[in-house]
Amino acid sequence: MDLELVINIIEDNGYLGLFLWLWFGVFVIPVPNEVILTTVGLASAKGALHPVPAFFVTYMGISAAFTTSYLLGRIIGRRVLGLLEKKKRFANSIESAMKLMEKYHAFSLSLSCFAPGVRYLVPLLYGFSRLPFKTFAIFAYSGAFVWVSIIFVLGYLFGDKMDLVMKYNREVWLVILGLSIITFIFVLRRRKIKAAIGTEEVILQERQHK
Incomplete structure (x- = not known):
């Protein structure tokens, strides 16, 4: 994508223009996120661009796109799925x-x-299946934050060498995905350990009071 295009969007429409472009553009512009x-x-x-507002606007635009997709699923999910299933590419x-959802459940977001x-x-x-919005928000927005952070930083540091990054795109994403899963498991285990320690402390306190 032409760097001047992004700059022109900001100059003509401000950060609001970038936000709207990221929100709706992902559905109509055939350019990878x-x-x-x-x-x-x-x-x-x-x-x-200023890095802080640029990142914030980018994250909010992508999050808005995810939310729109979820709400479409809740409101007119059957119609949308019916249209998509008729096209082989979308059917696959x-x-x-669905396989990703079956294997990882809400974490698949x-x-x-x-x-x-x-x-x-x-x-x-998930919108079509009526997943509670709170659950959707927790997993979708946290995942989007990590993903946007990684891609934004890659662009910030290696934007001039993105041809090389894209050449090893599969390997890069396998490493990132692996690290994300390991981090998630680590955090989950820490919470379970803290919960177990808290339960033991409560039991000990109850025994002491008896």
Whole structure:
């Protein structure tokens, strides 16, 4: 994606224009999200954008797109799925999204951020299945934050060398996905250990009072 395009959008419409572009553009512009985000990161590195508001607007725009997909699933999910299933490309992606959901359940919302083919299908399917919005928000927004942070930083640091990064795109994402899963398991285990310690302390206190 042309760096000047991002700069022109900001100059003509401000950060609001960037937000709206990221919100609705992902549904109508055939450009991978990774390319858009790295370009915004590169524009920040070049001084065309301020890094903090650029990152914040980018994250909010992507989060709004995820939310829109989820709400479409809740409101008119059956119609949307019916249309998508008629197209072979989307039918295969829906099948992949469902397998991801079956294996990782709600955590698949976080993992789907790293999977271009199912990134917006998983929120749509969870909206259709009436997953509580609170659960959707926890996993989707946290996953989006990690994903946007990684891509934004890659663009900021290596924007001029993105051809090399994209060449090893599969390897990079496998490493990132592996680290994300390990981090999630580590955090989950820490919470379980803290909960177990808290339960033991309560039991000891009860015994002392008897």
